Amino acid sequence: MLTVLFAAPALWPEYEPHLPAALAEAGLTARIVTEAAPAEVDYIVYAPASPLQDFTPYTRTKAVLNLWAGVEKIVGNPTLTQPLCRMVDPGLTEGMVEWVVGHTLRHHLGMDRHIVNPARVWDPTCPPLARERPVTILGMGALGSACAEALRALNFPVTGWSRTEKPGQLHGAQGLRQALSTAQILVTLLPKTPETENLLDADRLALLPRGAVILNPGRGALIDDQALLAALDAGQIGHATLDVFRVEPLPQDHPFWSHPKVTVTPHIAADTRAVTSSRVIAENIQRGEAGEPFLHLVDRARGY
CATH class of the missing domain: 3.40.50.720 (NAD(P)-binding Rossmann-like Domain)
Incomplete structure (x- = not known):
């Protein structure tokens, strides 16, 4: 069973009805948690305001899946060596x-x-x-x-x-x-x-x-x-x-x-929607498990 760390606890109530369903629909067996021992985590679902800032212990993690289209607040994190995917929702x-x-x-x-x-x-x-x-x-x-x-x-x-x-x-x-x-x-x-x-x-x-x-x-x-x-x-x-x-x-x-x-206007032009973005997350985890290239992979040199 996969362990998915939802490292944006403030957003979990919004995603709780949708992300498990999207993972199940993709044929994935996973437990989604807001806290976990780093050595157990296969994927991290992330938002820049997350308390998680040190990715060093997450040696098992195959990808960090950002919930936002913008990645400027995470892409420069020197501890982040895992693949980083931005959200195209x-x-x-x-x-x-x-x-x-x-x-x-x-x-x-x-x-x-x-x-x-x-x-x-x-x-x-x-x-x-x-x-x-x-x-x-x-x-x-x-x-x-x-x-x-x-x-x-x-x-x-x-x-x-x-x-x-x-x-x-x-x-x-x-x-x-x-x-x-x-x-x-x-x-x-x-x-x-x-x-x-x-x-x-x-x-x-x-x-x-x-x-x-x-x-x-x-x-x-x-x-x-x-x-x-x-x-x-x-x-x-x-x-x-x-x-x-x-x-x-x-x-x-x-x-x-x-x-x-x-x-x-107070940053309302576009927002990640839990229903549709959950499907994007599920598809990327599915691709990771199949050994296929991740969608929306960030180019670290370009910064997005």
Whole structure:
């Protein structure tokens, strides 16, 4: 019998109805525990807030299965020598697509001025069609690709940019300049790595068309906060809808809260769903037991 350590005890009540069922459905016989002797553990289900930080004693463990898409809080742990898999959850992807499409349409249609209109201004100006509103997505992994597909289905012209070369996508420094230059709406879905931190600094914000909108459901550190505030004040950026921040919860005195051109959403763009992510975990354990490659294995050199 396999021993699966669920090393995110605060989340166990959410997973208790689903993970055992997913493992059984995959034909796996396993006991799932929130505490175990390290020498007994075959797999670790993990969240970065876990009290488990020293992986050295877990010599039997075949893989650490992260519950979140982001791995920046664990990938640099020097004691972690076991394979690390990030979470690519269909439920999380679906939630991200809904958030990105919803806020893209909100800004494209100018909905804010109609929803909050205390002066009762009658402005019959119609927005352009979606096909006339270029969108750029930075980060064309599973989430970015799904968002691009949904937006293209609504006729938005979508430009994708990736850090590394991918078919049909812009990449590299020159590609980034090109991707930013047309982005009336910019969506950031990159992981946090040393290369992506402050990727959107003052110089790159200046490359965007004047009045562009930024949607950031990726990572807070992708954008230089002070540069963004300056660009908003100068009118270079028309609005920023931000779901992720360098410090969370966002401190009450942070200027994002009170800025008239910033919308704060409290890291709700996408969440790992216990029902669907349990199936992903079960499939990876099944693959590990069959000697097959793990899904969504993290490249330690790249950091994701």
